[in-house]
Amino acid sequence: MLFRILPTSILTSALLFAPAATLVTGAISSPALSVTLATNSLPPPVNQNLAEQLQASLDQARGNIPGAAVAIISPKGTWFGASGVADLATNTQLQPSDRFQIGSITKTFVATTILQLVEEGILGLEDTLVDRLPKTVTAVIPNSERITLRQLLNHTSGIADYTDVLFTQAAVNPGVFFNNWQPEELVSLINGVEAIFEPGESWEYSNSNFLLLGMVVEAATNGNIADEIRDRILDPLALSNTFFAEEEAILGGYVKGYWDFDQDGTPNDISVANLSWAWSAGAMVSNTADLATFIQALIGGELLEPDTLNQMLTTISPIASENYSAYGLGIGTIESPNRFWYIHRGQTLGYRSNMWYSPLENITYIELINGRSNQNLSGATLTTLRRYESSASVPEPGIVTGLLLLVGMGLTLRSRLPLLNNICYRNKV
Numbered sequence: 001m002l003f004r005i006l007p008t009s010i011l012t013s014a015l016l017f018a019p020a021a022t023l024v025t026g027a028i029s030s031p032a033l034s035v036t037l038a039t040n041s042l043p044p045p046v047n048q049n050l051a052e053q054l055q056a057s058l059d060q061a062r063g064n065i066p067g068a069a070v071a072i073i074s075p076k077g078t079w080f081g082a083s084g085v086a087d088l089a090t091n092t093q094l095q096p097s098d099r100f101q102i103g104s105i106t107k108t109f110v111a112t113t114i115l116q117l118v119e120e121g122i123l124g125l126e127d128t129l130v131d132r133l134p135k136t137v138t139a140v141i142p143n144s145e146r147i148t149l150r151q152l153l154n155h156t157s158g159i160a161d162y163t164d165v166l167f168t169q170a171a172v173n174p175g176v177f178f179n180n181w182q183p184e185e186l187v188s189l190i191n192g193v194e195a196i197f198e199p200g201e202s203w204e205y206s207n208s209n210f211l212l213l214g215m216v217v218e219a220a221t222n223g224n225i226a227d228e229i230r231d232r233i234l235d236p237l238a239l240s241n242t243f244f245a246e247e248e249a250i251l252g253g254y255v256k257g258y259w260d261f262d263q264d265g266t267p268n269d270i271s272v273a274n275l276s277w278a279w280s281a282g283a284m285v286s287n288t289a290d291l292a293t294f295i296q297a298l299i300g301g302e303l304l305e306p307d308t309l310n311q312m313l314t315t316i317s318p319i320a321s322e323n324y325s326a327y328g329l330g331i332g333t334i335e336s337p338n339r340f341w342y343i344h345r346g347q348t349l350g351y352r353s354n355m356w357y358s359p360l361e362n363i364t365y366i367e368l369i370n371g372r373s374n375q376n377l378s379g380a381t382l383t384t385l386r387r388y389e390s391s392a393s394v395p396e397p398g399i400v401t402g403l404l405l406l407v408g409m410g411l412t413l414r415s416r417l418p419l420l421n422n423i424c425y426r427n428k429v
Contacts, residue, residue, distance in 0.1 A: 061379070069100070108344045119305055123149060142195040155205050211279060
């Protein structure tokens with residue numbers, strides 16, 4: 001598969017939506033991004049009328065999903081909504097502040113951590129796996145002497161996905177999701193599995209890439225991946241509802257997640273599974289407010305230097321993906337002639353997540369659900385937002401009358417200007 005590396009600057013819309021070329025042999029230097037986000041203070045809440053319409057849209061779109069929480073931050077205001085339940089057994093109503101498993105959105109946190117270590121000179125994007133991990137790990141990875149950290153970050157490594165093997169085992173023995181997995185054990189699942197392609201030759205989303213990146217962080221820092229993410233991102237941004245499951249305590253827990261895995265028509269509570277199976281590929285927990293703060297801070301330049309952020313947002317296209325139009329270093333895009341989003345999606349056994357930011361519309365959209373579903377919530381809520389016209393934008397009748405009076409006075413004055421000019425000239429005013 002031939003692909004090109006595409007710099008995605010919001011200032012170069014012609015480049016964003018250009019037809020895919022066949023091949024570019026190296027990364028193109030990205031122009032500096034011009035994104036200004038007010039992450040210190042959110043816009044005021046949307047007015048009550050819009051809030052009611054957004055809530056109705058979410059309630060209708062949710063369908064049979066147990067619960068959904070959505071955050072929308074836009075020039076029209078801020079809205080945090082929730083629909084459904086956090087626990088089917090107790091019928092506990094879901095709250096906008098509730099926490100969920102966020103799945104692969106974890107990857108954007110890991111990528112940010114890796115890139116900070118690159119800025120500090122501890123890591124290099126062209127470092128190979130054998131440069132950073134011991135032979136006990138790299139020996140089971142085909143082409144480990146040629147696979148770079150950059151290729152892990154943008155899914156061009158060609159490494160097979162360990163979760164494919166894990167889910168195959170789970171079809172016979174679901175108990176694998178209750179194991180307390182170690183990263184090395186997860187890597188060993190792909191021992192003997194051939195590479196999908198040669199490094200850098202194509203694109204294929206693989207959770208193994210970010211499993212290995214988590215191990216790289218721990219080897220480079222001689223520390224713990226959860227501690228690094230907390231010290232570098234969570235604490236500085238005051239993300240008090242974001243945690244790395246199985247690596248740190250989650251006081252207050254999170255909502256139940258559901259999946260009808262035995263297909264008997266009744267959703268099964270999946271939240272008791274051990275998230276160590278996802279580790280640095282998808283084991284984090286958060287809520288809509290924290291994720292909104294994170295994506296705004298990231299794209300706004302609070303976590304990475306401009307040059308590093310440009311590298312992160314430089315994407316590979318075209319790619320074979322149902323979830324992304326293009327993919328950068330731990331973050332993807334959705335692109336169309338009228339829309340452009342920086343995004344990451346996530347899914348674990350009983351949860352689904354979406355984290356989006358549109359630089360063209362200045363909209364942040366976060367969606368968290370506690371069910372395994374493909375139902376589209378964003379279409380309903382974002383369409384409601386875009387179509388809404390505040391009554392404040394329509395002049396009151398009294399204002400209209402006043403405006404007409406002023407226009408009439410202006411027309412009258414204009415018709416008399418020649419006469420006034422003659423009078424002023426004759427009297428030397």
